[in-house]
Amino acid sequence: MEFSSKLIEEAVNSFASLPGIGKKTALRLVLHLVQRPTEDSVHFARSIASMRENIQHCTTCGNLSDDHICSICRDERRDQSMICVVESIRDVMAIEDTRQFRGLYHVLGGIIQPVEGIGPADLNIDTLVERARKPECREIIMAISPTIEGDTTIFYINKLLNGIDVSVSNIARGVSFGGELEYADEVTLGRSIVARTQVH
Amino acid sequence: MEFSSKLIEEAVNSFASLPGIGKKTALRLVLHLVQRPTEDSVHFARSIASMRENIQHCTTCGNLSDDHICSICRDERRDQSMICVVESIRDVMAIEDTRQFRGLYHVLGGIIQPVEGIGPADLNIDTLVERARKPECREIIMAISPTIEGDTTIFYINKLLNGIDVSVSNIARGVSFGGELEYADEVTLGRSIVARTQVH
Numbered sequence: 001m002e003f004s005s006k007l008i009e010e011a012v013n014s015f016a017s018l019p020g021i022g023k024k025t026a027l028r029l030v031l032h033l034v035q036r037p038t039e040d041s042v043h044f045a046r047s048i049a050s051m052r053e054n055i056q057h058c059t060t061c062g063n064l065s066d067d068h069i070c071s072i073c074r075d076e077r078r079d080q081s082m083i084c085v086v087e088s089i090r091d092v093m094a095i096e097d098t099r100q101f102r103g104l105y106h107v108l109g110g111i112i113q114p115v116e117g118i119g120p121a122d123l124n125i126d127t128l129v130e131r132a133r134k135p136e137c138r139e140i141i142m143a144i145s146p147t148i149e150g151d152t153t154i155f156y157i158n159k160l161l162n163g164i165d166v167s168v169s170n171i172a173r174g175v176s177f178g179g180e181l182e183y184a185d186e187v188t189l190g191r192s193i194v195a196r197t198q199v200h
Numbered sequence: 201m202e203f204s205s206k207l208i209e210e211a212v213n214s215f216a217s218l219p220g221i222g223k224k225t226a227l228r229l230v231l232h233l234v235q236r237p238t239e240d241s242v243h244f245a246r247s248i249a250s251m252r253e254n255i256q257h258c259t260t261c262g263n264l265s266d267d268h269i270c271s272i273c274r275d276e277r278r279d280q281s282m283i284c285v286v287e288s289i290r291d292v293m294a295i296e297d298t299r300q301f302r303g304l305y306h307v308l309g310g311i312i313q314p315v316e317g318i319g320p321a322d323l324n325i326d327t328l329v330e331r332a333r334k335p336e337c338r339e340i341i342m343a344i345s346p347t348i349e350g351d352t353t354i355f356y357i358n359k360l361l362n363g364i365d366v367s368v369s370n371i372a373r374g375v376s377f378g379g380e381l382e383y384a385d386e387v388t389l390g391r392s393i394v395a396r397t398q399v400h
Contacts, residue, residue, distance in 0.1 A: 002296035004271045005264050008289075011251035014244045018229050029218050031290065033252055034264065041252030044214045045245035051211035052233055052241030064205050064234065071204045089208075090231065096202035 001027070008034075060131070062107035062124040064089045072105060079103040081138040083131060085157065087111055087150075091143060103141070106131065111144060111153040120156055128157065132166045140168045201227070208234075260331070262307035262324040264289045272305060279303040281338040283331060285357070287311055287350075291343060303341075306331065311344060311353040320356055328357065332366045340368045 001023050003009035008030055015026035033041045057063070058070035061083075065071070072078065072092075082103030086092055092105050108123045132140055140161065144150040154170065161168055174192035175184045184192075201223055203209035208230055215226035233241045257263070258270035265271070272278065272292075282303030286292055292305050308323045332340055340361060344350040354370065361368055374392035375384045384392075 002293055004289075004292065004296070005255065005266050007251040007255050007266050008264055010247045014247040017240075017244070019232050020225070020228070025220070027290070027293075028220070030248075030251065031288075032219050033248065034255060038252050040217075042249050044217070045249035047210045047214040048233065048248075049242050049245035051207040051230065052238050052245075055205065055207050055234060064208055066205050066207050088231075090227070092204065093202055093227075096204070 058107075060127075061105050062109055062127070063092055063105060077102075080136050082141060083128070083137060083139070084141045084143050085128060086143050087145065095143060101141075103139075108144075108153070111147075111149045112156060113149050123153075125157060125160065129160050129164070132161055132164050137166055140166055141171065142168065143171045146173050258307075260327075261305050262309055262327070263292055263305055277302075280336045282341060283328070283337060283339070284341045284343050285328060286343050287345065295343060301341075303339075308344075308353070311347075311349045312356060313349050323353075325357060325360065329360050329364070332361055332364050337366055340366055341371065342368065343371045346373050 001012075003012070008027075011030045011033075012023060012026040015021050015029050016023050021029075033044070054066065056065055056068070058065040058068070058073055060069055060073045063070045063072065067074075079102050082101075083106050084095060084101055084103055085106045085108060086095070087108055087110060089107060092107060095101050095105075106124070106128045108125065108128075110118050110123055112118060112120060112123070128140075131137055140157075142154045142157070144154050158168060173188070174195065175181060175188060181189065201212075203212070208227075211230045211233075212223060212226040215221050215229050216223050221229075233244070254266065256265055256268070258265040258268070258273055260269055260273045263270045263272065267274075279302050282301075283306050284295060284301055284303055285306045285308065286295070287308055287310060289307060292307060295301050295305075306324070306328045308325065308328075310318050310323055312318060312320060312323070328340075331337055342354045342357070344354050358368060373388070374395065375381060375388060381389065
């Protein structure tokens with residue numbers, strides 16, 4: 001791509017450095033900004049820089065936060081007896097969107113993946129054990145992806161929690177609601193038969 | 201989408217205000233920036249703001265430019281006798297990428313679209329006529345989209361250039377190179393038969 005302007009070229013390269021954005025899309029975004037008022041671009045740039053400069057990890061749960069302690073951990077109306085353990089902030093948002101859980105979270109920041117060189121020490125696990133020891137904590141809910149790495153992580157954490165007076169649960173696994181049975185994968189379908197729940 | 205962080209929310213909204221970027225993609229981009237060093241985001245933000253604050257339109261050709269006069273108009277090695285008239289900077293880049301044209305450009309900033317309320321007065325046409333009057337200018341090449349609006353624009357400009365000692369040409373229209381004939385649209389195929397060129 002030939003650029004007659006260095007300014008445009010640099011802005012295009014900036015956008016194209018983001019995942020999933022190619023040079024053509026980047027150019028489209030830059031030309032869009034050129035057509036909009038200057039303040040729009042300044043506001044855009046400021047919100048990105050300010051986000052990155054000020055964002056921190058909640059010292060309690062590891063969630064991304066504007067402060068030392070995130071808004072969920074600070075919220076006293078939330079059920080302090082339940083901690084839902086997730087991989088990433090994305091999972092926190094997905095669960096919050098369901099409005100089915102009013103407890104607290106604990107963000108591991110990944111799962112154990114020996115192939116990728118991610119071991120327990122790279123994850124936010126020690127602080128989870130500390131939190132589990134507190135008297136107000138009654139239940140740890142594992143909301144981890146049902147994969148081999150996810151199960152390894154659950155198994156590892158379970159072992160650490162052994163001996164602490166807290167119940168540990170997994171989120172339910174089975175066929176998706178609204179999905180047609182014939183399209184469910186074999187493993188899911190097979191396990192959901194084995195793990196059937198009695199109706200009456 | 202529930203955000204536990206205002207900073208993340210604002211950055212996501214900024215990205216999602218761009219065309220073709222939804223909230224989910226915006227969140228993916230923001231979380232990517234969070235995982236990268238702070239300097240990356242600061243550099244990203246700075247390149248966007250600086251581009252928008254400093255970019256200008258070349259006073260000669262209307263192309264986007266870092267200075268008063270764009271790098272193409274300033275380049276004395278380029279053929280000063282030919283001016284290629286295009287709709288937008290995107291077309292300048294597309295033609296530059298072909299490396300088949302070493303003359304100058306004139307960017308109209310759009311085409312005549314009465315339905316959208318875009319008339320000749322909204323386009324960069326007066327300066328084109330001025331440039332065409334200069335003795336060094338010998339040929340005006342119309343590289344405008346072959347649509348009804350494009351043809352209207354060409355017709356209008358042609359009328360203005362009437363009486364000025366300059367030749368005016370259109371870029372060739374016909375079936376695409378490498379395309380299969382059966383997939384060419386009817387109008388293109390029909391016209392390319394009418395406008396056939398003699399081989400020997």
